[in-house]
Amino acid sequence: MREFLVEITTTVPEGTPQEEVDARRAAEAVRAKELAATGNLARLWRPVGERRSVGVWRAADEAELHEKVLGTLPLHAWMTFVVTPLEAHPNDPGRADSTR
Template sequence: MEFLVDMVTTVPDGTSEDGVADMRTREAARSAELTAQGSLLRLWRPPLAPGEWRTWGLFEAADADELERVLASMPLRAWRRETVTPLTPHPNDPGQPIRQPRA
């Protein structure tokens, strides 16, 4: 199953620049691991307001429980809120294999 996850991150007041840099480094490393495992498929940056941290992610998981385990393993989870949208295939999706008409 695929899931679109809207992730909005809020850095806690008083967090040092080094703390932010460390968190970003750990998040990047975990994202690379999740990509290698096939859980994280894509990331996008939507239009942002000044100072806003927001990312859209496309994840693959067997179900919502597995997705929750994946999201919980990401370091930035401590600073972010997420909105999860389960996705189902559309019959006209151009990314789906082409079916031959029946004779």
């Protein structure tokens, strides 16, 4: 699987009932746990003081990432994504083959 850095900004449409927002956010938490269990969601952060998230996601390719991973998020219709494909860096201290 390839890794992708994904920045997600969620904008709730004006006039959306709070009950719908709460229901979708609860479903989003469940789906995130499922995607973590399958290895598609590796890490997820929220920058301090911001209402966006940044994460490392995994999929076979960018098409699969959009269609079968990000596209399954309950908040998907309210989200915008900035996707950056990643590759290993030779100086990454977390690389399995690195010599430290």
